[in-house]
Amino acid sequence: MLRGCITAIVTPMFHNGEIDYDSLTKFVNWQIDSGVSGLVVVGSTGESAALSEEEKFAIIKHVIEVNSGRVKVIVGSGTAATSPTLDFIRKVNQVSGVDYLMCLVPYYVKPTQDGLYQHFVAVAKESAYPVILYNVPSRTAIDLHDDTILRLANVNNIIGIKDATGDIKRCTYLLANKPEHFLLFSGDDASGLAFMLAGGNGVISVVSNICPQLFSQMCDYALSSNQKEALLINQRLIKLYDLLFIEANPIPVKWGLFVENRLKSATLRLPLTELSNHYHNDLQNALNLIKRD
Numbered sequence: 001m002l003r004g005c006i007t008a009i010v011t012p013m014f015h016n017g018e019i020d021y022d023s024l025t026k027f028v029n030w031q032i033d034s035g036v037s038g039l040v041v042v043g044s045t046g047e048s049a050a051l052s053e054e055e056k057f058a059i060i061k062h063v064i065e066v067n068s069g070r071v072k073v074i075v076g077s078g079t080a081a082t083s084p085t086l087d088f089i090r091k092v093n094q095v096s097g098v099d100y101l102m103c104l105v106p107y108y109v110k111p112t113q114d115g116l117y118q119h120f121v122a123v124a125k126e127s128a129y130p131v132i133l134y135n136v137p138s139r140t141a142i143d144l145h146d147d148t149i150l151r152l153a154n155v156n157n158i159i160g161i162k163d164a165t166g167d168i169k170r171c172t173y174l175l176a177n178k179p180e181h182f183l184l185f186s187g188d189d190a191s192g193l194a195f196m197l198a199g200g201n202g203v204i205s206v207v208s209n210i211c212p213q214l215f216s217q218m219c220d221y222a223l224s225s226n227q228k229e230a231l232l233i234n235q236r237l238i239k240l241y242d243l244l245f246i247e248a249n250p251i252p253v254k255w256g257l258f259v260e261n262r263l264k265s266a267t268l269r270l271p272l273t274e275l276s277n278h279y280h281n282d283l284q285n286a287l288n289l290i291k292r293d
Contacts, residue, residue: 002037006204007204008209009043010027012265014267024059024066029066032070036071041073043102064095067097073099075098078105089101093128099130103120110142130158159182160185161185168191171184171195171200193218197230207237218234244283252275252283256287
């Protein structure tokens with residue numbers, strides 16, 4: 001069963017914006033060696049909106065080859081409309097080595113709850129891989145309501161949700177009412193520990209890009225009911241939770257990985273730009289503090 005720390009990985013780039021596959025290889029190996037249980041490829045942290053379709057599939061295939069079956073590979077998907085989303089999924093279906101498809105709530109267009117339900121039913125029917133719903137209303141401008149989630153939880157081939165609302169009440173409500181097979185993952189690092197202690201299955205994380213071993217350990221402790229050790233690690237990471245979202249993700253995390261020598265540059269594609277200078281010292285100090293503890 002999918003559980004624990006799943007890293008929504010960044011897409012390494014050279015200064016000119018081209019994809020740095022050598023750094024991607026090293027980064028994937030480091031993540032896996034650090035104990036993560038899965039990798040989300042070409043999600044929002046991976047700058048999917050700025051990648052061409054050709055680039056997305058090159059990245060997906062590269063990560064699958066490097067991974068070589070060691071951890072679960074989850075492909076990010078989802079557009080503003082159903083038809084192009086299904087077109088992308090048909091192409092994902094042809095790629096071997098994928099374990100799950102994670103599909104974002106359609107953004108910008110603000111569909112009704114019935115429209116969302118019909119959209120994800122179509123996604124589930126089209127996908128050759130088990131589907132994880134992705135609800136992030138702060139980015140999509142629409143919320144997948146709990147009752148709609150529970151309707152979808154009973155649809156064949158939909159196996160879980162990444163909930164990035166940070167609302168623990170929703171976790172407890174879904175836990176009390178969902179079918180047994182349906183998995184709950186937090187998409188909000190700051191409340192991820194509370195989410196797991198409430199009964200969630202893990203965290204699809206941005207922070208674990210920088211601290212994969214530490215974040216994985218925290219998840220393992222939380223899921224094995226070792227609350228004391230999990231809380232101690234969470235306390236060490238608290239400053240990082242805020243600082244990695246001080247500007248739009250993945251701006252801060254790419255800068256942090258660059259200064260930690262995990263990436264050759266902190267480059268993002270426009271309209272995203274590198275982390276503003278006045279945040280550099282704060283993030284650097286937070287990273288140094290974690291290494292000293």
